[in-house]
Amino acid sequence: MGAHLSTTIAQGRVFMQLIDGEAVDSLSGERIDVVCPSDGKAFASIPASGAADVDRAAKAARRAFDDGPWGRMPAVERGRLLAALGRLVERDAGELAALESRDTGKPVRQGKADVAAAIRYYEFYGGAGDKVHGDTIPFLEGYTALTLREPHGVVAGILPWNYPLQILGRVAGAALAMGNTLVVKPAEDASLTTIRMAELALEAGFPPGVFNVVTGYGAEAGAALSAHPLVDYVTFTGSPPTGTAIQQAAAINNRGVTMELGGKSPQIVFADADIEKALPVLVNAVIQNGGQTCSAGSRVLIERSVYDEVAEGLAGRFEKLIAGPHQADLDLGALINAKQKKRVAGMVEAAQAAGIPLLARGSVDADAPAGGYYFAPALFGHVPAEAQLAQEEIFGPVLSLFAFKDEDDAVRLANSTDYGLVAGVWTRDGARQHRVAKRVRAGQVFVNAYGAGGGVELPFGGFKRSGHGREKGLEALYAMSATKTIVFNHG
Ligand code: NAD
Secondary structure (H helix, E strand, O other): OOHHHHHHOOOOEEOOEEEOOEEEOOOOOOEEEEEEOOOOEEEEEEEOOOHHHHHHHHHHHHHHHHOOHHHHOOHHHHHHHHHHHHHHHHHOHHHHHHHHHHHHOOOHHHHHHHHHHHHHHHHHHHOOHHHOOOOEEOOOOOEEEEEEEEEOOEEEEEOOOOOHHHHHHHHHHHHHHOOOEEEEEOOOOOOHHHHHHHHHHHHHOOOOOOEEEOOOOHHHHHHHHHOOOOOOEEEEEOOHHHHHHHHHHHHHOOOEEEEEOOOOOEEEEOOOOOHHHHHHHHHHHHHHHHHOOOOOOOEEEEEHHHHHHHHHHHHHHHHHOEEOOHHHOOOEOOOOOHHHHHHHHHHHHHHHHOOOOEEEEOEEOOOOOOOOOOOOOEEEOOOOOOOHHHHOOOOOOEEEEEEEOOHHHHHHHHOOOOEEOEEEEEOOOHHHHHHHHHHOOOOEEEEOOOOOOOOOOOOEOOEEOOEEOOEOOOHHHHHOEEEEEEEEEOO
C-alpha cells in the first residue's frame, strides 16, 4: 500500500449502509460528507439515517436471531465464520488500513496496526465461542440443576471514531461468537471501515441480518438505536455524557449495557525505575493516535528526586515530535475534526493562561495541508492536581507532569480523578510493583510497560467514570451472554 492509495482510496465513493444483507441508502436519502482530517476535504459520503432506518435494522437483526439459521448454528460454526472474516480482513489489509487512515487522519502505520489488531479479534473470538461452558450445580435430592450461557439476542454497538476497526472487532467478535445478532452504529466521523466490514461479513457467509450497520448522527441514529425495544443489550465506547444518554435510553426498556467511557490514565515513575526505558513509552502512550485514545497515558507522576531528569527527557522528545498528513507517517496525524482541534487548543490555552508551565511543544509539518486539523503536541510541568488538565479527558497530544513525595502520595495522586481506566507503574522494586498495582483504581495496570488498552486477550474496562462492564479477552464473552438455569426433577 503506497501513499498514492491512501490519498485516492474511496475517492468520490457513495457508501451505503448494510441492513438485512443489502446495501441501502437512508430512507430519507439524506447523506453525510466524509471529510479527511489531513486536508479537511470531503472525499466520499455515507447515509444519514434516522429512527425509521434503525427500526428496519433492528427488525432485521431480530428476525435473524429468532427465525434465521443463525439461532440454530452451533458455536463451532459461528467461530468458523468469524475466522473466515478474519482471513478476509487479512486479504484486504492494505485497502482497510488506507481507508481507516484517510477517514480518521491517523498515520498509515497506525492504520496497519489497527488492521492487525482487528484480525486478532476475529481469530481470538473465532476460536473462543465454543469454549464457554455452563455448570452443573449440586441441588436437592432428586434434582439435577445446570446452567447454559445464552446470547442476549440483538446487540447494539455504538462506536467512537478513534479506533473503528479495532473497537468493531472487539464488539462484533464477542457478540457474534456468543450467537447474538448485531446492529452497529459507527461514529459519523469514521464509518467507512465498519461498512466495509459488514460487506466482508456477507462475503464470509454470515446470514443476512446478523451483522447490520446503520450510519448517521448520534442524536438521531444513535439515540433511536439505544432506545429501540427490539434491542436486548447495548455496548458503547465514547464520552461519559453520551454514555449517560445511552444508559438512560436503554433504561426505558430495562436493557443491559457495557460502557467504556475514557480515562485520565496515570503513569507512575519511581526514582528506581529504568528511566531510559520508560521515556519513549511515556511519550508514545499520549501521542499514539494523536492522543485520541481512551486509554492514553495523559498524566505522568514522577518521584521528586527524579522529576527534573524525567521532565527534561520528555521535553527533549516532545520538541522533536511532528504532526502531519496520514500518508507522510510522521509521529502523529491530524485530530479528527475542527471541533476536536478547537477543544484541545482551548484547554491548552486555558492552561497557559492559568500559568501552568509549558515545558515543550512539538510542531506541525511545514508541508501539511492548511485545511487539516493538526495540533502540535504540548508538555506541561508541575500541573496542579485540581487543574482541568489534570482532571479532564483532553483527547489530544497533551501530557501533564506531576511530582510526588512517596508511594502513598503517588497512589493518592493516581486515584485523584474521577476516571479509572488504565495505569502504568515504573519501578524495579518487586514488592512495590504488587502494592501499587493493587492500590491504583484502574481496569488495567501495566508494570514497566504501557499497553494503551492492552492486547486482544486482556479484559478491558473502567472503574468510576470510565464506565462498567468489561470488553476483550474471554470476559467479554460473559458480558455478551446471560446465564440460564435449568432444573430437572427426576424423583
Ligand atoms: P461521543 O461519545 O458523543 O460519540 C461516540 C458515539 O456515540 C458516536 O457514534 C456518536 O454518533 C454516538 N452518539 C452521540 N450522541 C449520542 C446519543 N445521544 N445517543 C446515542 N449515540 C450517540 O463522542 P464525540 O462527541 O465524538 O467526542 C466528544 C469527546 O468524547 C471527545 O472529545 C473525547 O474526549 C471523548 N471521546 C472518548 C472516546 C473514548 O474512547 N473514550 C471516544 C470518542 C470520544
